[in-house]
Amino acid sequence: MILLAFRPFLDPLPLWNLPPALRMPLLLIPLTIGVAIVYKSIKCSSMKKVPRESAELTGWILLFMIVAAVALTALVRGLES
Amino acid sequence: MADTKTINAPWPIVAIAGWLLPGSGYWLLGQRSRALATGITVIAIYLAGLLVGGVRVIEVPGYDEFGQHVNVRVAGGGPTWILQVAPLQEIKAKPWSIAQILAGPLGIVSGYASVASADVAKVSHTPVNEAGTLYTAVAGMLNLLAIIDAAHRAGQPAPSEQPEAA
Numbered sequence A: 001m002i003l004l005a006f007r008p009f010l011d012p013l014p015l016w017n018l019p020p021a022l023r024m025p026l027l028l029i030p031l032t033i034g035v036a037i038v039y040k041s042i043k044c045s046s047m048k049k050v051p052r053e054s055a056e057l058t059g060w061i062l063l064f065m066i067v068a069a070v071a072l073t074a075l076v077r078g079l080e081s
Numbered sequence B: 001m002a003d004t005k006t007i008n009a010p011w012p013i014v015a016i017a018g019w020l021l022p023g024s025g026y027w028l029l030g031q032r033s034r035a036l037a038t039g040i041t042v043i044a045i046y047l048a049g050l051l052v053g054g055v056r057v058i059e060v061p062g063y064d065e066f067g068q069h070v071n072v073r074v075a076g077g078g079p080t081w082i083l084q085v086a087p088l089q090e091i092k093a094k095p096w097s098i099a100q101i102l103a104g105p106l107g108i109v110s111g112y113a114s115v116a117s118a119d120v121a122k123v124s125h126t127p128v129n130e131a132g133t134l135y136t137a138v139a140g141m142l143n144l145l146a147i148i149d150a151a152h153r154a155g156q157p158a159p160s161e162q163p164e165a166a
Helices: A020-043 A047-080 B011-020 B024-028 B032-053 B087-093 B096-101 B105-116 B128-154
Strands: B071-073 B079-081
Touching: A020 A047, A020 B032, A020 B128, A047 B032, B011 B024, B011 B128, B024 B032, B024 B128, B032 B105, B032 B128, B096 B105, B096 B128, B105 B128
Parallel strands: none
Antiparallel strands: B071 B079
């Protein structure tokens, strides 16, 4: 029912049905892919290298974000206990 | 792919073209695959931000959440539009608008649409609003990177005259 009332670009995307812990991580994945494509398009001497290198960069960014999230969660829980 | 071919073009023209249409700076240099990759991605990220947060994620300096002028009272006068009195202060209060405008006329058009649709469009809230603002601002910053790189390439000799990059 909510989707029927959704007006693209006028209303925010109805993401509140998703679990709160999933919203930001899911939204960050497309942004990470976009950042990696543009960065590698600028950086690579040949555009043939861009698909592979941007896929690798996307993986590294996501990996480090997960590591940072785990480390910060552990730090906060350690400080709270 | 014609991504290493370089056509000479004045760097200011390349920079302005890159702002007017993301990726077109590279297109002027003959690097069409690079132009398409950067241009399509920047525009897609910007539009994704508008789709996620709604067009009201674009907060235009000088306008409030109802699409009305932000007025301030100056000494010895009536209410005056804040952009006429303290434009830098207002822009500093909405720093993401600087990044959003770097996406080119798309930023201006969406800013106009944001103000014009203030009475019909819904304002999103955290974290959807943050994500929409982040997407649009990152798109603008990536376009700035592309503009700088294209302008830099415009000022360089053709790749055949350069030593091979590592």
